[in-house]
Amino acid sequence: MKVMVVENYKELSQKSAQMFYQSIINKRAINLGLATGGTPVGFYQELVKFLKGHDMTECIRTFNLDEYIGLSKGNPNSFYTFMNDHFYKPLNLSDDQTFIPNGKADDLEDESSQYETLIQSYGGIDLQLLGVGENGHIGFNEPGSHFEQRTHVVNLKPSTVQANARFFNSIKDVPKKAITMGIGTILDAKEIIVIANGEHKAEAIYQLVHGEKSRNWPITALKGHSNVTVILDEAAANKV
Numbered sequence: 001m002k003v004m005v006v007e008n009y010k011e012l013s014q015k016s017a018q019m020f021y022q023s024i025i026n027k028r029a030i031n032l033g034l035a036t037g038g039t040p041v042g043f044y045q046e047l048v049k050f051l052k053g054h055d056m057t058e059c060i061r062t063f064n065l066d067e068y069i070g071l072s073k074g075n076p077n078s079f080y081t082f083m084n085d086h087f088y089k090p091l092n093l094s095d096d097q098t099f100i101p102n103g104k105a106d107d108l109e110d111e112s113s114q115y116e117t118l119i120q121s122y123g124g125i126d127l128q129l130l131g132v133g134e135n136g137h138i139g140f141n142e143p144g145s146h147f148e149q150r151t152h153v154v155n156l157k158p159s160t161v162q163a164n165a166r167f168f169n170s171i172k173d174v175p176k177k178a179i180t181m182g183i184g185t186i187l188d189a190k191e192i193i194v195i196a197n198g199e200h201k202a203e204a205i206y207q208l209v210h211g212e213k214s215r216n217w218p219i220t221a222l223k224g225h226s227n228v229t230v231i232l233d234e235a236a237a238n239k240v
């Protein structure tokens with residue numbers, strides 16, 4: 001595992017976007033695994049800057065980690081809307097190159113297994129971006145998750161609902177369930193880049209770098225992967 005500590009959020013966003021850009025220009029086709037949340041906002045801004053105006057977005061396919069259950073695509077708080085605003089729309093990416101689970105599917109179990117199959121049918125993920133929750137969750141794989149799991153329905157921990165309430169008008173509006181790629185799905189990515197900033201992420205990062213592999217800290221599953229880069233600001237790195 002490679003750990004890079006940069007000075008601030010701007011640098012973290014630039015560095016991670018640059019690594020994605022390098023991989024994209026080196027490939028004729030690339031499957032990107034993408035994340036939502038506050039952390040990657042700067043990453044998307046920088047990556048859009050790198051890619052805009054270059055005639056290379058056709059080679060990109062994107063697969064998002066997760067989506068809330070019960071929110072339609074058009075809901076301002078859906079992860080689809082987040083992705084559309086920050087990445088799909090600025091780059092004019094089409095529906096047949098951008099994939100995200102459907103949190104309004106009638107049969108959510110079926111939606112989960114179809115999403116898993118879809119990723120496999122395109123040959124798997126080449127490069128995966130990950131943020132991390134304060135409790136160590138990746139995607140929406142909460143503490144206690146099995147490391148072999150594939151895409152599935154999850155119940156969110158109260159602490160995760162609380163942490164994500166800042167994006168909603170009221171905590172009551174935050175969905176309590178989501179569809180997420182499983183840790184097994186994530187570990188199949190050929191390369192993984194983790195980004196984290198702020199002191200509230202320092203414990204999860206400590207567990208990743210120095211802790212034992214443990215289901216109590218889902219991010220420690222990455223210890224079993226051979227190509228992981230962790231990019232941190234100084235606050236997130238302060239226990240490393």
Ligand code: GLP
Pocket residue numbers: 035036037038039040065066130131132133134138139140160164
């Ligand atoms: C969410 C997402 C994760 C994300 C995490 C941290 O719940 N499902 O993919 O990494 O929370 O979010 P943030 O970057 O806002 O701290």
